[in-house]
Amino acid sequence: MDVSSTRPLGRSGLKVTIASLGGGGLGNFFRVIDDASAASVVDAAWGAGIRYYDTAPFYGRGRSERRLGAWLDHKSRDSFVLSTKVGRLMAPARGDLEEDGIFLDPSPFNSIYDYSYDGVMRSHEASLQRLGLDRIDILLVHDIGEMMHGDDAPGHLHALKTGGMKALEELRSAGAIAGYGLGVNEVAACLDCLDYGDPTAFLLAGRLTLLEQNGVKPLLAKCLERQVSLIVGGVFNSGILATGAVPGARYNYAEADEAALAQVRKLETVCAAHDVPLSHAALQFPLTHPAVASVLIGAGTVSSVDRSIAGLSTAIPDALWRDLADQGLVDAELAAAAAQHPG
Numbered sequence: 001m002d003v004s005s006t007r008p009l010g011r012s013g014l015k016v017t018i019a020s021l022g023g024g025g026l027g028n029f030f031r032v033i034d035d036a037s038a039a040s041v042v043d044a045a046w047g048a049g050i051r052y053y054d055t056a057p058f059y060g061r062g063r064s065e066r067r068l069g070a071w072l073d074h075k076s077r078d079s080f081v082l083s084t085k086v087g088r089l090m091a092p093a094r095g096d097l098e099e100d101g102i103f104l105d106p107s108p109f110n111s112i113y114d115y116s117y118d119g120v121m122r123s124h125e126a127s128l129q130r131l132g133l134d135r136i137d138i139l140l141v142h143d144i145g146e147m148m149h150g151d152d153a154p155g156h157l158h159a160l161k162t163g164g165m166k167a168l169e170e171l172r173s174a175g176a177i178a179g180y181g182l183g184v185n186e187v188a189a190c191l192d193c194l195d196y197g198d199p200t201a202f203l204l205a206g207r208l209t210l211l212e213q214n215g216v217k218p219l220l221a222k223c224l225e226r227q228v229s230l231i232v233g234g235v236f237n238s239g240i241l242a243t244g245a246v247p248g249a250r251y252n253y254a255e256a257d258e259a260a261l262a263q264v265r266k267l268e269t270v271c272a273a274h275d276v277p278l279s280h281a282a283l284q285f286p287l288t289h290p291a292v293a294s295v296l297i298g299a300g301t302v303s304s305v306d307r308s309i310a311g312l313s314t315a316i317p318d319a320l321w322r323d324l325a326d327q328g329l330v331d332a333e334l335a336a337a338a339a340q341h342p343g
């Protein structure tokens with residue numbers, strides 16, 4: 001695959017490169033990096049031809065947006081596409097900083113959920129300032145849904161439907177943004193949004209991977225029907241599909257259990273029989289579906305960027321997808337489609 005090739009992003013008129021950089025690493029995702037290292041990560045992505053960048057206020061409580069914005073300051077605004085998130089406001093911690101254990105050494109702010117009209121407008125304004133940009137292309141509602149909010153989910157959804165959505169529609173009508181959508185780890189939230197909104201794209205993390213495809217097919221079908229794009233994040237399910245089933249491998253933000261390790265070993269065996277590194281298959285699998293516009297590279301180091309670029313650029317034999325399906329390791333329909341349309 002040519003990582004700098006582009007696909008349309010929903011009906012927004014924007015085109016995004018099929019490989020994109022996820023800003024989690026720039027916000028110290030499980031690893032503290034300094035500003036110079038963060039700049040090197042973006043350098044490596046830009047150098048490889050990546051022109052779509054995703055970030056969020058939550059990633060390092062502003063750190064990822066500040067680092068990304070500082071780097072992009074030197075680039076023409078029309079030469080890249082940028083998405084960030086709404087749904088959390090950053091409140092000054094003033095000596096009472098809450099740690100989340102995922103984004104390490106955050107900036108001195110605590111995160112407060114707010115999916116209301118004012119919350120979305122304030123978040124958008126604050127992101128522009130942190131990024132140092134006069135325009136954000138896509139705003140994604142961050143982590144709405146039951147998986148994140150449990151019993152509080154109905155209240156947050158109500159705030160979004162009765163307020164936040166109006167703000168997003170207004171920003172789009174005014175031309176302040178080209179489109180909106182969700183940035184979530186759950187399929188159900190996206191299906192729901194297709195009923196109450198007119199989204200451009202969903203950033204779906206960890207749910208369309210070699211390890212997980214449960215329930216994603218109805219969403220893929222509806223996205224094609226409605227011309228809504230998927231941006232796929234978490235293609236390594238936080239790491240295990242890149243590192244393989246090594247001791248301490250990370251699966252969905254925690255240490256992998258034996259069941260996940262066993263499943264990954266099976267995937268590795270089939271990949272090895274085709275001489276394909278597991279990480280290459282993990283990166284390319286989502287892009288074989290026509291609803292997917294881009295795959296986010298999650299990286300806190302230049303070597304991760306380089307390895308992922310290499311993984312996307314190396315051809316994969318169709319027979320791999322068929323074997324994964326034959327052995328019941330990947331959904332048969334998705335694998336058949338992958339073999340026919342190798343991305």
Ligand SMILES: NC(=O)c1ccc[n+]([C@@H]2O[C@H](COP(=O)([O-])OP(=O)(O)OC[C@H]3O[C@@H](n4cnc5c(N)ncnc54)[C@H](OP(=O)(O)O)[C@@H]3O)[C@@H](O)[C@H]2O)c1
Pocket residue numbers: 021022023024025029030031054055142143182183184185203205232233234235236237238239242243279296297298299300301303304305307308
């Ligand atoms: N709710 C949401 O909106 C949401 C949720 C999750 C993700 N996302 C988006 O998707 C992006 C990527 O997600 P993610 O970072 O959670 O997941 P991921 O891509 O599944 O995993 C990233 C992890 O894999 C490691 N890694 C990457 N390439 C590697 C390689 N070739 N070999 C070994 N390890 C490698 C990275 O380690 P290093 O630190 O060593 O580079 C990083 O810790 C995020 O940055 C964000 O933009 C959005």
